[in-house]
Amino acid sequence: MAPGRTDREFNLEISRRNRYRDSNPSRRDFSRDVKFRDSNRREVSNGYHHSNNDYRNYPRRNRSPAIEKTRALDREPGELSSGSGSDEPELNRDATIKQNGEPVKSEDEGSLGKKRKFSPIVWDRDGTKQPDQSNKPGKEVSVNETLDPLPPPTEPMDQDVHILDDFIDSRKDDSDNEPGQIEEDEDLYPAPRTISSSRWAEIDDDRVVVAPKMKSASPLERVLAKKVPTPEPGEVVTRNGSERAVSTSSGSERGEREVDFMDVDGERLSSDSDYSYGRGTESESSREESPEPPKPRKRSINMLQGCRSVDEFERLNKINEGTYGVVYRARDKKSGEVVALKKVKMEKEKEGFPMTALREINILLSFHHPSIVDVKEVVVGSTMDSIFMVMEYMEHDLKGVMETMKQPYSQSEVKCLMLQLLEGTMYLHHNWVLHRDLKTSNLLLNNRGELKICDFGLARQYGSPLKPYTPLVVTLWYRAPELLLGAKEYSTAIDMWSVGCIMAELLAKEPLFNGQNEKEQIDKIFKTLGTPNENIWPGYKNLPGSKVVFTKQPYNRLRDKFPATSFSGRPTLSEAGFDLLNKLLTYDPERRISAEEALRHPWFSEVPLPKSRDFMPTFPAHNDKDRNVRRRVMKSPDPLEQLKAHSRGDYMGNRGVFG
Numbered sequence: 086m087a088p089g090r091t092d093r094e095f096n097l098e099i100s101r102r103n104r105y106r107d108s109n110p111s112r113r114d115f116s117r118d119v120k121f122r123d124s125n126r127r128e129v130s131n132g133y134h135h136s137n138n139d140y141r142n143y144p145r146r147n148r149s150p151a152i153e154k155t156r157a158l159d160r161e162p163g164e165l166s167s168g169s170g171s172d173e174p175e176l177n178r179d180a181t182i183k184q185n186g187e188p189v190k191s192e193d194e195g196s197l198g199k200k201r202k203f204s205p206i207v208w209d210r211d212g213t214k215q216p217d218q219s220n221k222p223g224k225e226v227s228v229n230e231t232l233d234p235l236p237p238p239t240e241p242m243d244q245d246v247h248i249l250d251d252f253i254d255s256r257k258d259d260s261d262n263e264p265g266q267i268e269e270d271e272d273l274y275p276a277p278r279t280i281s282s283s284r285w286a287e288i289d290d291d292r293v294v295v296a297p298k299m300k301s302a303s304p305l306e307r308v309l310a311k312k313v314p315t316p317e318p319g320e321v322v323t324r325n326g327s328e329r330a331v332s333t334s335s336g337s338e339r340g341e342r343e344v345d346f347m348d349v350d351g352e353r354l355s356s357d358s359d360y361s362y363g364r365g366t367e368s369e370s371s372r373e374e375s376p377e378p379p380k381p382r383k384r385s386i387n388m389l390q391g392c393r394s395v396d397e398f399e400r401l402n403k404i405n406e407g408t409y410g411v412v413y414r415a416r417d418k419k420s421g422e423v424v425a426l427k428k429v430k431m432e433k434e435k436e437g438f439p440m441t442a443l444r445e446i447n448i449l450l451s452f453h454h455p456s457i458v459d460v461k462e463v464v465v466g467s468t469m470d471s472i473f474m475v476m477e478y479m480e481h482d483l484k485g486v487m488e489t490m491k492q493p494y495s496q497s498e499v500k501c502l503m504l505q506l507l508e509g510t511m512y513l514h515h516n517w518v519l520h521r522d523l524k525t526s527n528l529l530l531n532n533r534g535e536l537k538i539c540d541f542g543l544a545r546q547y548g549s550p551l552k553p554y555t556p557l558v559v560t561l562w563y564r565a566p567e568l569l570l571g572a573k574e575y576s577t578a579i580d581m582w583s584v585g586c587i588m589a590e591l592l593a594k595e596p597l598f599n600g601q602n603e604k605e606q607i608d609k610i611f612k613t614l615g616t617p618n619e620n621i622w623p624g625y626k627n628l629p630g631s632k633v634v635f636t637k638q639p640y641n642r643l644r645d646k647f648p649a650t651s652f653s654g655r656p657t658l659s660e661a662g663f664d665l666l667n668k669l670l671t672y673d674p675e676r677r678i679s680a681e682e683a684l685r686h687p688w689f690s691e692v693p694l695p696k697s698r699d700f701m702p703t704f705p706a707h708n709d710k711d712r713n714v715r716r717r718v719m720k721s722p723d724p725l726e727q728l729k730a731h732s733r734g735d736y737m738g739n740r741g742v743f744g
């Protein structure tokens with residue numbers, strides 16, 4: 086909130102999970118008991134995930150003897166012990182799975198590499214869906230299968246002349262889009278509006294929303310459904326009621342905007358019946374038939390009345406200063422608990438509460454998962470314009486840890502981290518949220534071997550059908566090729582590309598594609614994975630960036646970087662591991678592996694098995710030091726800076742030919 090507006094009535098209602106939990110002792114621990122869904126909103130009982138989650142969610146000391154027995158000596162050949170505790174045996178995941186019997190096969194099982202069923206990406210920017218001739222049902226294609234295997238190294242690669250002007254012009258044109266064409270342009274630089282009117286995504290506008298042809302609603306649809314009766318599939322609903330009158334769920338709301346944006350997702354996630362993973366046996370049909378989900382108890386509080394003051398915390402030290410906020414380590418004076426306090430940055434906001442912060446607070450208060458950083462509450466400073474998120478404190482972030490490690494993570498350690506990352510990502514995607522900035526500095530680690538995704542400043546809900554969003558998201562090194570090539574309609578696959586880059590970085594201890602601008606970034610990708618074409622990526626030629634002539638590289642050279650055996654110190658990767666990496670780094674977003682599929686990948690079941698979190702290496706926490714001061718040797722260009730430049734009109738700037 087900008088200075089000068091502090092006397093404005095600040096009627097932000099906010100859901101607070103901790104309060105809800107306190108007042109609802111019957112609420113199950115979501116992390117142990119989450120029923121996830123596939124894209125068609127069916128609930129999938131998946132033995133693999135269930136068992137896996139079970140083992141992960143047992144507190145270390147409370148694990149049952151059965152689980153403790155599953156630890157098996159399973160060191161990979163030549164594995165180095167790193168840090169404390171890593172010499173100990175690992176958890177035998179297979180054994181854990183067998184506790185619950187054989188893994189239950191979902192319908193999707195065994196379909197790794199098949200076309201993603203649920204990605205609602207529509208690649209034709211003119212609105213007509215591209216016929217996808219190459220993608221016959223059941224056909225498994227990935228970039229690496231369709232590009233020729235790597236020949237013996239011969240001549241140096243050709244460097245084609247880069248003809249970029251067309252694409253630059255097309256990006257300029259894009260930046261001149263009609264107002265409202267790209268969501269983020271509005272959202273990140275919103276017209277002045279009050280907090281009380283701020284809500285998720287597009288419910289403030291009058292745009293037409295076509296109800297997706299799915300029976301079960303996305304969170305976005307549920308938000309809309311709070312205000313309008315559930316539309317029939319395909320029915321067109323307008324907010325101003327031109328097709329159908331908008332009737333609000335409560336009479337008091339009529340004619341005025343709701344102030345409950347904070348409780349929307351909270352309500353959704355608090356519904357045990359919706360998210361009771363692995364337990365529920367509700368059939369698809371029974372869920373579909375139920376006209377409305379049971380209405381959970383409303384749990385919103387007035388933020389100003391309900392929030393504690395930051396004075397109730399003792400500031401210990403600054404941990405880091407990011408683009409959107411400063412993060413402190415602090416102690417709760419009442420409970421003595423050490424927490425992280427993220428102060429929402431306000432100074433760059435001309436008007437109103439920063440949208441990035443609203444998004445982050447909204448998502449993090451709503452979500453509860455062991456692989457997502459827990460926001461406990463929001464506290465206020467002495468003035469209305471200082472707001473802090475109180476988060477669980479995590480000793481490290483993955484980027485910092487890797488900078489201090491002498492050896493890269495072993496394969497079994499990478500598997501442990503990847504499982505946690507994929508579980509968090511799957512949870513987000515099943516809840517219709519794109520993170521849009523997955524990178525190693527946004528993955529927090531504690532000394533119990535737990536990995537948690539943080540920084541939801543760029544995250545947003547997505548629906549089906551997709552709307553155009555800005556392609557200027559995701560930190561450059563982790564940005565998917567479709568974004569680099571200018572796609573405005575994208576989906577969960579952009580996060581999966583980032584996950585692929587992170588997997589490679591965990592194995593190699595250095596970023597996979599570290600371009601300094603967009604052109605260099607694309608070149609680096611193409612040089613390693615081969616130049617894409619219409620065969621391996623249907624719709625590629627329709628992307629604005631594909632008009633540019635890039636380095637021609639007919640082969641996929643990824644295996645060079647991760648050989649099966651190595652005497653030169655390069656990170657090794659088994660066939661299965663390489664297959665997963667390839668599937669994460671598949672060009673065609675429709676064919677890129679999903680988080681759910683990746684979790685079932687055989688790499689996680691082969692030896693060396695994933696290391697137990699309990700035996701992951703630990704590192705001394707430099708609590709008293711600013712993480713920013715200790716590191717940042719290499720830093721990837723940040724999407725927010727690009728967006729700011731874009732809004733200032735110096736979009737081209739010196740931040741790369743595309744940005």
Ligand SMILES: Nc1ncnc2c1ncn2[C@@H]1O[C@H](COP(=O)(O)OP(=O)(O)OP(=O)(O)O)[C@@H](O)[C@H]1O
Nearest residue numbers: 405407408409410412425476477478479482526540
């Ligand atoms: N809960 C936490 N516990 C400990 N450290 C944290 C926590 N949350 C964030 N940090 C530290 O602060 C850094 C910045 O946090 P975060 O990414 O949320 O802020 P940001 O302003 O959005 O950053 P960025 O510029 O990377 O987008 C993280 O990389 C991490 O080192």
